[in-house]
Amino acid sequence: MEDYVIEMLHITKTFPGIRANDDVTLRLKRGEIHALLGENGAGKSTLMSVLFGLYDADSGEIRKDGKTVHINNPNDANALHIGMVHQHFKLVEVFSVLDNIILGAEDTKHGIIQKDEARKKIKRLSKKYGLKVDPDALVEDISVGMQQRVEILKMLYRDNDILIFDEPTAVLTPQEIDELMEIMRGFAKEGKSILFITHKLNEIMAVADRCTVLRKGKYIGTVNISETTPEELSSMMVGRNVSFTVDKDECKPGKKVLKVKNVTVPSKIHKNNAVKNVSFDVRAGEIVCLAGIEGNGQTEFIQALTGLEKVGKGKIVLKGKDITHASVRKHSLAGMAHIPEDRHKHGLVLDFSLQENMVLQKYYMDEFQKFGFIKSRNVLKYSQGIIEKFDVRSGQGPYSTARSMSGGNQQKAIVGREMDRGMPLLVAVQPTRGLDVGAIEFIHKEIIKARDSGVAVLLVSLELDEVMNLSDRILVMYEGKIVGEFDPKTTTVQELGLYMAGAKKDRLKNKEAKDRSRIKSHAKGKKESAKAEPNRKTSKKGR
Amino acid sequence: MNIFKRFSKCLNTIVAALICVIIGLAIGFLILTFLSWRSLAAGADPYTFRDVIVQAWKDGFLRLIEGGTYPIFNNATASYRKMRTELSLLPPLLMCGLSVGFAFKTGLFNIGAAGQYTLGAFGALLFALVLKWPWYLCLIAAMLFGAVWGAIPGFFKAYFNINEVITAIMFNWIGLYGVNTLMYNEKLTSLPSMMYNAKTTKTFTLKAINSDAIIPPLASDEYIKAHKGDTLAEFLQSPVTYAVVIAVVIAIILLIVLNKTVFGYELKACGFSRTAAKYAGINEKRNVILSMAISGALAGLGAGLYYLTDTLQWNPQESTALPSMGFDGISVALLASSNPIGTIFSALLIAHIDTGGGLFSAKVFPPEVADIVSGVIIYLCAFMMLFKNIIAKPFVFLGQLKAKLTGGNKEGSEKK
Numbered sequence: 001m002e003d004y005v006i007e008m009l010h011i012t013k014t015f016p017g018i019r020a021n022d023d024v025t026l027r028l029k030r031g032e033i034h035a036l037l038g039e040n041g042a043g044k045s046t047l048m049s050v051l052f053g054l055y056d057a058d059s060g061e062i063r064k065d066g067k068t069v070h071i072n073n074p075n076d077a078n079a080l081h082i083g084m085v086h087q088h089f090k091l092v093e094v095f096s097v098l099d100n101i102i103l104g105a106e107d108t109k110h111g112i113i114q115k116d117e118a119r120k121k122i123k124r125l126s127k128k129y130g131l132k133v134d135p136d137a138l139v140e141d142i143s144v145g146m147q148q149r150v151e152i153l154k155m156l157y158r159d160n161d162i163l164i165f166d167e168p169t170a171v172l173t174p175q176e177i178d179e180l181m182e183i184m185r186g187f188a189k190e191g192k193s194i195l196f197i198t199h200k201l202n203e204i205m206a207v208a209d210r211c212t213v214l215r216k217g218k219y220i221g222t223v224n225i226s227e228t229t230p231e232e233l234s235s236m237m238v239g240r241n242v243s244f245t246v247d248k249d250e251c252k253p254g255k256k257v258l259k260v261k262n263v264t265v266p267s268k269i270h271k272n273n274a275v276k277n278v279s280f281d282v283r284a285g286e287i288v289c290l291a292g293i294e295g296n297g298q299t300e301f302i303q304a305l306t307g308l309e310k311v312g313k314g315k316i317v318l319k320g321k322d323i324t325h326a327s328v329r330k331h332s333l334a335g336m337a338h339i340p341e342d343r344h345k346h347g348l349v350l351d352f353s354l355q356e357n358m359v360l361q362k363y364y365m366d367e368f369q370k371f372g373f374i375k376s377r378n379v380l381k382y383s384q385g386i387i388e389k390f391d392v393r394s395g396q397g398p399y400s401t402a403r404s405m406s407g408g409n410q411q412k413a414i415v416g417r418e419m420d421r422g423m424p425l426l427v428a429v430q431p432t433r434g435l436d437v438g439a440i441e442f443i444h445k446e447i448i449k450a451r452d453s454g455v456a457v458l459l460v461s462l463e464l465d466e467v468m469n470l471s472d473r474i475l476v477m478y479e480g481k482i483v484g485e486f487d488p489k490t491t492t493v494q495e496l497g498l499y500m501a502g503a504k505k506d507r508l509k510n511k512e513a514k515d516r517s518r519i520k521s522h523a524k525g526k527k528e529s530a531k532a533e534p535n536r537k538t539s540k541k542g543r
Numbered sequence: 544m545n546i547f548k549r550f551s552k553c554l555n556t557i558v559a560a561l562i563c564v565i566i567g568l569a570i571g572f573l574i575l576t577f578l579s580w581r582s583l584a585a586g587a588d589p590y591t592f593r594d595v596i597v598q599a600w601k602d603g604f605l606r607l608i609e610g611g612t613y614p615i616f617n618n619a620t621a622s623y624r625k626m627r628t629e630l631s632l633l634p635p636l637l638m639c640g641l642s643v644g645f646a647f648k649t650g651l652f653n654i655g656a657a658g659q660y661t662l663g664a665f666g667a668l669l670f671a672l673v674l675k676w677p678w679y680l681c682l683i684a685a686m687l688f689g690a691v692w693g694a695i696p697g698f699f700k701a702y703f704n705i706n707e708v709i710t711a712i713m714f715n716w717i718g719l720y721g722v723n724t725l726m727y728n729e730k731l732t733s734l735p736s737m738m739y740n741a742k743t744t745k746t747f748t749l750k751a752i753n754s755d756a757i758i759p760p761l762a763s764d765e766y767i768k769a770h771k772g773d774t775l776a777e778f779l780q781s782p783v784t785y786a787v788v789i790a791v792v793i794a795i796i797l798l799i800v801l802n803k804t805v806f807g808y809e810l811k812a813c814g815f816s817r818t819a820a821k822y823a824g825i826n827e828k829r830n831v832i833l834s835m836a837i838s839g840a841l842a843g844l845g846a847g848l849y850y851l852t853d854t855l856q857w858n859p860q861e862s863t864a865l866p867s868m869g870f871d872g873i874s875v876a877l878l879a880s881s882n883p884i885g886t887i888f889s890a891l892l893i894a895h896i897d898t899g900g901g902l903f904s905a906k907v908f909p910p911e912v913a914d915i916v917s918g919v920i921i922y923l924c925a926f927m928m929l930f931k932n933i934i935a936k937p938f939v940f941l942g943q944l945k946a947k948l949t950g951g952n953k954e955g956s957e958k959k
Contacts, residue, residue, distance in 0.1 A: 308821060329824030338822070346822035351815040356808070360823045369805045376803075 083155030254284035263314030289471030390416030567920035638845025639872025650814030655711025657869025663843025671756035689843015697835025
């Protein structure tokens with residue numbers, strides 16, 4: 001008999017209108033890395049929430065070491081040595097690393113916390129597994145990668161030996177991902193068992209031993225990674241064959257649609273500028289990608305560009321119209337569609353129904369209103385069109401509230417809404433965030449279709465695969481500045497990664513020098529500065 | 544199908560609200576029983592447990608739930624006056640409920656309805672007594688005064704991000720003392736000579752100064768004369784005026800505005816998510832001010848509808864407490880889950896219970912028991928979601944069962 005440490009047998013969990021898990025079985029062997037793969041809304045998160053005690057399954061049973069257990073809350077899970085790193089970290093930002101790790105498992109003596117033992121244990125663990133952290137740093141001050149290491153240490157500190165990772169690589173740089181993979185292998189070697197939720201097939205191929213695939217809440221199968229291919233996995237997941245490379249024709253850039261000149265945006269957190277003197281153009285029919293690690297000014301730049309926040313200095317021109325200080329609505333009317341970074345904060349009114357959300361950018365147009373009354377029939381028809389075209393799945397179709405939908409389907413709804421507007425400029429911030437390969441393939445195709453029809457696309461992405469596959473030009477942003485411009489055909493992921501991490505700053509220095517000379521030339525006269533720009537481009541490409 | 548779904552969703556809420564009401568009444572009955580027992584125990588006569596219950600039931604609880612209908616049920620020849628008084632409470636209560644509910648729907652907590660109500664009363668009386676305008680113009684004045692008083696906290700919220708609750712509470716008191724001073728202090732303006740009757744220590748009655756400012760009763764004098772003694776004619780006399788109709792019509796208008804118009808769409812978008820509204824290009828600052836102004840206008844109108852029926856005069860000396868109407872509005876809105884049509888019924892209920900509380904035999908039961916009952920009901924409203932889930936459980940279970948039966952077959956065939 002196999003040595004299963006966790007068995008989830010015939011788990012069924014129903015939510016109103018949707019069956020998230022339908023007779024799903026998952027068996028985790030001792031000391032293996034087991035990947036859990038599935039489309040958005042396939043029920044991966046639900047299944048893990050059942051295991052972690054956040055949801056109560058309608059039927060089915062969970063066994064630990066062959067014995068049936070009941071997990072009613074995360075504390076029960078903890079007692080069974082099950083730990084989880086959530087997709088969105090659960091850390092207290094203003095606490096130190098040490099405090100975060102011991103939170104909930106504090107050693108006390110007469111009601112006073114004993115930190116010395118804890119510190120020793122954390123140091124031991126961090127040395128043993130190569131998890132570098134500073135126990136006294138505040139969580140809000142440390143990098144995302146280190147925050148993740150804190151989450152991992154939290155599990156180890158509690159002596160967990162069943163570790164669940166929920167999409168752990170989404171926020172990491174390529175180098176950090178490699179490190180994480182190494183750490184996971186180390187755990188497995190030690191006899192710890194790992195459940196690894198991800199969309200990324202290459203990571204599964206690299207690190208996992210076995211993989212369980214879910215589709216639409218149903219159990220499809222479990223395969224040994226050594227005996228399978230990414231193609232097989234993706235067709236199991238989606239139910240059809242998926243192509244990984246994006247087919248696209250040669251880029252035929254047209255007129256300049258968006259001109260960004262010397263834009264500076266003050267930071268809300270610190271006194272420095274979050275975006276420093278950024279200039280670039282986006283032409284019709286090309287996809288320009290703003291790449292970079294989270295928190296290097298992309299968010300602030302896009303908010304300023306789209307009118308959500310104020311531009312400090314500089315100028316933004318869209319189709320010949322100065323929109324630097326225009327309202328959000330004027331941006332929209334001038335021809336900007338915007339897939340926002342934060343779908344909960346900006347993209348959707350979560351308590352509105354799906355159909356109401358589908359007209360969020362258009363409700364005031366004659367198509368949907370007459371004398372101030374909303375034409376509900378048109379709204380319904382229009383939203384059904386998008387829902388169908390973009391395969392947005394939900395419990396009650398256009399009537400379901402946005403809040404009740406899975407993250408991936410929320411994203412598909414937003415992408416559908418913005419793409420359907422047919423605007424000359426599409427600002428897409430992580431348009432495929434949290435989507436599965438099938439949906440990513442579809443959205444990439446749509447973006448390229450839009451490009452080919454002459455839409456200017458400004459893409460902001462943290463996913464290097466996406467950056468490399470989709471874009472015609474890549475601008476790397478580091479600490480609020482554009483530190484380099486690359487052609488995806490001639491550059492490599494590794495090189496981009498180095499610039500994104502700030503390890504290579506050659507071009508940064510170069511750029512600063514250029515900026516200085518450009519400012520000088522500005523003073524001399526506009527004509528020269530106009531000449532200087534194409535020069536800059538060629539010189540960069542030449543390097 | 545869709546209509547059915549909507550209806551069942553609605554029904555769920557209604558049943559949950561009714562559960563709140565029933566539990567509230569049950570607790571009220573327990574209190575009445577306790578009070579009844581204490582009062583009998585204090586007396587010299589021997590008593591049984593049955594006496595305690597009977598007294599609590601007959602002199603207390605029955606009157607509470609009969610409310611304004613009590614004299615009619617118990618004495619056929621009694622006038623319909625109590626019933627009419629109860630109905631005349633509906634417009635101000637309903638308007639305050641709508642005021643708070645409207646603000647809730649747009650993501651704001653208008654605790655300032657009391658202040659806006661005060662300003663509305665002042666506006667109505669100012670235009671009725673001093674300028675001697677007819678009632679409909681006075682109503683508009685009341686709305687404007689209330690709107691301004693609501694817009695100020697809205698302005699601070701929109702531009703300085705100051706919590707509207709704090710500003711509104713401040714403005715409640717500023718409004719109250721400001722209005723009282725203006726009405727009472729002769730040194731300040733000449734208004735008191737025209738508005739304030741020193742003999743009654745209240746404002747002048749409209750009847751004495753400007754009877755045009757009294758909102759006409761629903762039944763005309765001729766109709767009442769012709770149908771003397773008819774139930775309907777008895778019902779529709781003063782103080783049951785067009786105010787009732789106006790209030791109900793406004794509730795319906797609000798329902799339409801919130802659910803069917805572009806304006807309502809924008810307001811709700813702002814209410815649910817200010818950031819998403821901003822993303823959609825909605826001017827969220829303007830909308831915050833606007834919804835507070837509308838909310839204030841509704842409360843102000845409520846005061847106008849009440850004081851222009853001339854049943855009650857403003858008493859600047861006694862009114863050192865804020866009019867409770869504004870706070871009752873919060874209860875009314877909560878009980879109705881801010882639904883404008885639901886607000887009509889919850890306002891009726893609160894008016895009914897309050898009237899019933901006034902009918903207790905005062906020696907045994909203080910009328911405040913009615914407040915306790917409505918308080919308990921409001922408190923239970925916080926558990927509304929819980930009740931909804933409990934009600935929904937059997938349905939969910941049935942759905943699962945059905946899914947199991949039908950889905951089970953499918954699975955079976957797939958496995959084969």
